Amino acid sequence: MMHCTTPLCSHFPAFSTTTSGAAAKANHRCLVYPRMSLNQTPQPPTPKNLLTTITNLLWGPSLPPGLLISTVRTAWNSAWQLMMSQLAPSDSSGGYYRPASKFRLSNSQYSRRNPTTLHLYVGLPCPWAHRTLIVRALKGLEDAIPVSIAAPGQDGSWEFQSTRNMDKDVLVPGKDKANGRKTLKEVYGITRGGYSGRATVPMLWDAERKEVVCNESYDIIEFLNSGLNGLAQNLDLDLSPNLLKEKIEEWNQVIYPNVNNGVYRCGFAQSQEAYDRAVDDLFNTLDKIDNHLGTSRFLCGDTLTLADVCLFTTLIRFDPVYHVLFKCTKKKVLEYPNLHGYMREYIRNLQFSAIMDGYYKVLFPLNPGSIRPSMPSGYEDENLYAAHSRESFSSVNKDIECLRCVKKGSDIEVELASQAIGLLGMILRDEDCAYEVLKTRFLYFHRLWNLVPRS
Numbered sequence: 001m002m003h004c005t006t007p008l009c010s011h012f013p014a015f016s017t018t019t020s021g022a023a024a025k026a027n028h029r030c031l032v033y034p035r036m037s038l039n040q041t042p043q044p045p046t047p048k049n050l051l052t053t054i055t056n057l058l059w060g061p062s063l064p065p066g067l068l069i070s071t072v073r074t075a076w077n078s079a080w081q082l083m084m085s086q087l088a089p090s091d092s093s094g095g096y097y098r099p100a101s102k103f104r105l106s107n108s109q110y111s112r113r114n115p116t117t118l119h120l121y122v123g124l125p126c127p128w129a130h131r132t133l134i135v136r137a138l139k140g141l142e143d144a145i146p147v148s149i150a151a152p153g154q155d156g157s158w159e160f161q162s163t164r165n166m167d168k169d170v171l172v173p174g175k176d177k178a179n180g181r182k183t184l185k186e187v188y189g190i191t192r193g194g195y196s197g198r199a200t201v202p203m204l205w206d207a208e209r210k211e212v213v214c215n216e217s218y219d220i221i222e223f224l225n226s227g228l229n230g231l232a233q234n235l236d237l238d239l240s241p242n243l244l245k246e247k248i249e250e251w252n253q254v255i256y257p258n259v260n261n262g263v264y265r266c267g268f269a270q271s272q273e274a275y276d277r278a279v280d281d282l283f284n285t286l287d288k289i290d291n292h293l294g295t296s297r298f299l300c301g302d303t304l305t306l307a308d309v310c311l312f313t314t315l316i317r318f319d320p321v322y323h324v325l326f327k328c329t330k331k332k333v334l335e336y337p338n339l340h341g342y343m344r345e346y347i348r349n350l351q352f353s354a355i356m357d358g359y360y361k362v363l364f365p366l367n368p369g370s371i372r373p374s375m376p377s378g379y380e381d382e383n384l385y386a387a388h389s390r391e392s393f394s395s396v397n398k399d400i401e402c403l404r405c406v407k408k409g410s411d412i413e414v415e416l417a418s419q420a421i422g423l424l425g426m427i428l429r430d431e432d433c434a435y436e437v438l439k440t441r442f443l444y445f446h447r448l449w450n451l452v453p454r455s
Contacts, residue, residue, distance in 0.1 A: 090274070118204060126201050135221040138234065139239075153183075160174065252306075360372040
């Protein structure tokens with residue numbers, strides 16, 4: 001469900017079909033050419049020059065006739081539909097649906113794995129693979145789980161390169177460190193029982209058993225978070241604590257279909273109705289999240305969770321890629337006051353050039369010219385790494401500030417009184433439970449009160 005599919009792409013030379021007025025007049029002049037050596041081999045005309053000559057002969061400097069335009073448009077639409085059917089499967093309404101992951105990893109399988117033989121395959125442009133790299137880094141698993149980084153080739157499939165990485169702190173595409181293969185498809189092909197389906201990232205590989213362990217991104221990040229604590233340097237970090245699992249799942253049910261996969265539903269829509277539906281779902285959800293983050297530092301309060309990791313990898317690609325290439329044009333993340341600051345809190349040395357190239361230079365059906373636009377101005381270092389003040393959204397900080405206002409005799413006292421009335425109503429409805437809530441809240445506020453500096 002959550003992975004980067006293998007795009008169907010190809011590249012064709014760009015042909016010029018018009019001639020300027022000056023060039024047209026020049027065709028009627030007597031031109032003097034430099035003398036050529038008798039031993040010089042004449043160069044054959046390039047396809048572009050040949051096509052330009054033919055079009056000049058057919059209709060001169062004018063635009064191509066309507067019949068030609070309609071014929072080419074029909075042919076292109078047919079070819080586009082064929083390519084999109086392979087790149088982005090759709091339902092009867094033209095809406096994109098993501099194929100289910102073939103290899104899943106359940107909690108019961110965690111203990112049966114030898115963690116020292118695991119290897120992670122990723123691609124830098126892919127948001128699904130990006131989330132596995134984030135959790136691997138946060139948990140301190142870089143030394144325990146080696147990684148091989150593939151890059152999209154000319155046909156869109158994941159390929160390995162012979163690039164030597166001189167800086168270990170910078171992730172760049174390189175060789176297949178586990179199997180020495182040239183493409184990720186070859187790696188999938190040598191798994192036990194064989195496999196000829198889509199070769200997607202991220203993919204967790206068992207180097208000892210020579211088999212694919214998992215290619216579902218959320219399964220992998222759950223495993224990295226809780227299944228490898230014996231190898232993790234940050235053992236105490238839990239991105240999916242038991243007390244927040246229900247909230248995390250609630251956010252996942254909102255974010256995955258409408259944001260993570262929602263941007264792809266916009267970009268890969270094959271009908272206007274499917275696009276309109278996807279873009280409305282996307283921006284309604286972003287509005288909801290932005291409002292929520294106006295009173296909460298993270299999605300689940302003061303704790304960073306897997307839900308935040310999943311949201312971030314889409315947000316960071318939104319303005320430079322999805323806003324333009326996938327037609328998610330209603331708003332930019334830059335225009336959301338809370339989402340923008342929230343996104344910037346995570347940023348650590350991202351490879352934006354690899355991300356941009358992985359979309360604009362590979363997804364041929366969406367960008368036939370393979371021209372990569374310039375980065376948005378908000379993505380300059382001084383803007384991305386500027387202070388975001390998200391710490392002020394912590395509930396502890398908010399309560400301390402609230403108490404400061406109370407000591408100054410502000411109207412916050414009225415708000416505290418309304419909260420007390422609400423707690424009193426809870427006591428009347430469910431005495432035992434509400435009493436414990438009131439007691440805990442009172443002790444908490446008492447500790448905070450002592451933290452407030454006297455002025």
